[in-house]
Amino acid sequence: MRATQEDVVARLVREFDYHDPEYTPEVAEIVNSEIRERAAVTYSPAHGGFWVLSRYEDVKAALRDYETFSSGSGVHFPRAAGMPKFSPIDYDPPEHRVIRKLMAPPMEREALRRLEPAAARLVADLVDPLVRKGEADLFTQLAQPLSIGVLGLAIGLSDAAQHRIRDLTRSMWKRLSRDSDAEGFWPAFRSLLSEEIRRAREKPGDYYLSHLVNARVDGEPISEDMLYSIIVSYCVAGHDNPMNSASRLLWYLAGHPELQERLRTEPELRTAVVEESLRRWCPADRLTRVTTRDVTIDGVTIPAGSRVVLLFDAANRDPAKFPAPDEFDPGRGNSHHHLSFGFGIHHCIGAQLSRMELRATLDELARRPAYVLTEEPRRHFENGRHIVFSGIRVRFEAPDTGPDGQEG
Template sequence: MTESRQDSIHRLTNAFDFHDPAYTPDVAEVVNREMRERNPVAYSPAHGGMWIVSRYEDVQAVLRDHETFSSGAGVHFPRAKGMPMFSPIDYDPPEHSDIRRLMAPPVGKEAVRRLEPSFRELAAELVSPLAERGHGDVVAELARPFAIRTLGATIGLSEDAQREIRELTRNMWLLLSREDDSSGFWPQYRELLSSEIQKARASSEDSYLAWLARAEVDGEPISEELLYSIVVSYCVAGHDNTMNTLSRMLWHLARSPDTQRRLREEPELMPVAAEETLRRWSPTDRFTRVTTRDVTLRGVTIPAHSRVVLLFDAANRDPEVFPDPEEFRLDRGNSHKHLSLGHGIHRCLGAHVARLEFTCVLEELARHPVYRLVTEPRCVFENGRHTMFEEIRVSFADTAAAAPGGDA
């Protein structure tokens, strides 16, 4: 007998499991809200046992207290054996601080300013053909290539690598939590990274990857393990979250031509639109930590060595912090306080790059006709945590039929 949506919500609220097939993005929004309001510090027996934290105040406190809530066991859970650590998110101090310094050069404010002309040129290159044709898929033709090619420009990836990264990442997310070991995905990814690192070492180009491949710490070359950890982290996080946030922003604006027109009239609101997108639809629905000691939240004691799941989506829609949290509002005023880019020592290294990417795409789209959805697309999870659209088909014409759901 097929389980009804309401039965799935009830079951998952009482025995949370973000890898359950029934935990789809639309079900997740309801489950996350119910847990936040009814049981903000909850236990689930899934995957050997885990604790779920969902209120903004508590999630923020956990992210701030890295000594009690460790990342050192890896933030992805469950996790296939043999998968390398992701830098710097899977490390605690002091290693975390050293790794973050190694990763900082290509994403600092000055480096991002130098990237801006090429980002704007790429946005125009991708948007113009879509608009001139009058229709297309803004995931396949805009969000995905823009995210991957800006990543390539930021760290120095070859065009060959850029063509392979998405499928390798998709395969990794498909298998990371389902398999006992990483043999079905990591060797293929490592082969690509090895090729890129070898090219970088032999290159005379002034790219970040070339610098990193020859970098030393305390007079010694950085270990191969750390080198692969840094490069795979850039390859994955450097395109996934950008692609998914851009897709969600384009989806929302395609359903709301009035919001598009307002952004054209008040372009200073474009950064606000990006922050509100990140708040309302976190591209990474959750991360995890492991407790280093017994700790009490809201009167509930979580034992030492417990896996803790942080529901970013629920926290970002906590009405105690964001009134009318389900609404997308350009006048909210505190959208930037969302937790989608992390908090504390693990705040997203690439935040400056991401914000430039979002602004470049919005500004370029504003030079073309208003666009609307042709059909309502399907949103899915990758690895139980990344919300994404496979495709979003739009029409660049004010006379296009209104999208399902109207001018929401």
Template sequence: MTSTGPDVIGRLTERYDHLDAEFVPEVAEVVNGRLRDGAGITRTEAYGGMWIVSRYALVRAVLKDHETFSSAQGVFVPRAPGVPKFSPIDHDPPEQKELRRMMAPPMLPDRIHALAPDVRRLAAELVGALADRGGGDVAEELARPMAIGVLALAIGLSEKAQHEIRELTTTLWRQLATAPDSSAFWPAFAELLSAEVEHARRSPGETYLAQLARRPIPEETLHSIIVSYCVAGHETTMNTISRLLWHLARHPETQQRLRAEPESRSVAADETLRRWCPTDRFTRVATREVTLGDTVLPAGARVMLLIDAANRDPRRFPDPDTFSLDRGNSHQHLSFGLGIHACMGSGLARLELRAVLDELAGHGDYRLAGEPRRRFENGRHIVFEDLRVTFGQ
């Protein structure tokens, strides 16, 4: 069993390594908090050397300044050679701006508004099936199909892609940082992407992917756009839904309040995103010498942003480790990013979370049927396994 004792905490605080075997979710929270409440910026020699930034104001400053803190060398470190860039997150302007423009249509407010009835219908089907059976694994039977199903509605994913995307994404994250090259995992993903492009081109419909695939866009760019939607479009929402249900299943009094106060459900969604960041540890590279806080970073310095730590910074969020529906600034979390790389899908994610909460409010209380397993994917995403609940009347 992995230790979470003081020796492990101290070692990983001193030499931060998000891929260390003992860097489990419980350890990460403590280490992240110690770094934030210490200097706020510290140095690790892991993976060629990085500056770890963990305070809210400092992380926010980096996110907003894309000219000084570039994404063009890739935001995931380490990264197996041969993996193509993801769009638009691994690019700077002007390429980033053009890629974001191409990716924007399914995430525009009018499109999300049009999708809302179908999103609510899917939530009703998934929650209803679980409640009728008296419970089940809400990570596998609600969070995953909800996230992938809504993504399919938004962009037009094929049935084949919907069935394969989760396994391929899991394999991608398992090997992205540790494989000697991409040959062990990327070809299978590329095969799915090629099939998806061909399916979209043959489709008689006018889905986003069908329209995109008919444009004179290089195949590599199409793959980069689709894989970004496939990965980011389902994983973050899936993990946030799981975290929300994990918390609520342990707190029936919060379930009852959400049932009685519909207006608090949007707060619950943002508070979940604040308290448990769905995707932590992005990096940037300094384009020039820059002073951040009291630290001078040299040109070329790689900076790792601990968004989880920033979202729990008591300077911004008093009593930060407490999940509170009465917190007035939950929406100021950094889980959706800021600046030119702010998450395009934030509106759709909020719609999904609200749809799930609205549907759950129509059923009885649910409680954990056992302690779920939590693990990191690539040291960045906390995934739940065997998140079983039972429903009351």
């Protein structure tokens, strides 16, 4: 007898496993919410056993307490042996501070201010042919190329690398938790990074990768392993998270023309819509930590050395923090308190870049005709941590024209 959705939910609440094939985007929100409402701390025997924190204040406290909830064992779990660490998220202090300083330049306020006009032009260049055609896939023709293109502008990725990183990232996420070692996917990614490092050394210039490959720490050159760790992190998270965030927001707007109209007439609403979208649909639903000591939460003791899943999606929909949390409400006032970019020392280094991309997208689309879904898109998890669309097919409505035939 085929299990009903209720059966699947009940099973996954008892034995939570975000890599289970039945843990679909449609099921996940129900499971995550029920885990949060069930208890402050829950345990799952999956993958050798791990603990789950799902309430807002508990997840935030764990993110703040990096000494107890360590990232040094890697935040992705399970993880194929031989995959290098991601920088800076897989490091604890003091290494974390050194790496974050190396990664900071392209994400600093002044660098983003200089990047903003180019990002806006890229959005316009991507949207213009879609509007002229009258139809589009807003995932493959806007969210994906925009995130990769802006990343390329920010750090100086070659065109060849930009054309390859999505496929390499997709392959990595597919195999990272399934394979016993990384030989099936990491060598291809490493080859790409080697090409970028060689290019940056042979063609120096005023771009981040060129500065990075020549940087020194305590007078010594950065190791090759560190270069790979930093650049792969930029390549993966630098396009994945903005792409995931833009996809969710574009999907929602395509089904809500009334909100599109408000964004045209109320430009001051756009920032709030960005923050509410980030709260409602976290770009990465979960990451993990490992405890360095016994820690007691709500009467439950998590032993030292335990893997702990931080369930960001559930925390961002905790009614104790966000009343009516499943509603999309740009006027709720505290949307920006979401944990979608983490908190504390591991707060996402690219958070402002992602916000800039989302805002630029809303600004450009507000100048364009309304768009509506032509079919309900299919969605799936990559590595059990973030949702990817098969496509977001839309039709652009014919613009209003004045008596002279011009848009009016």
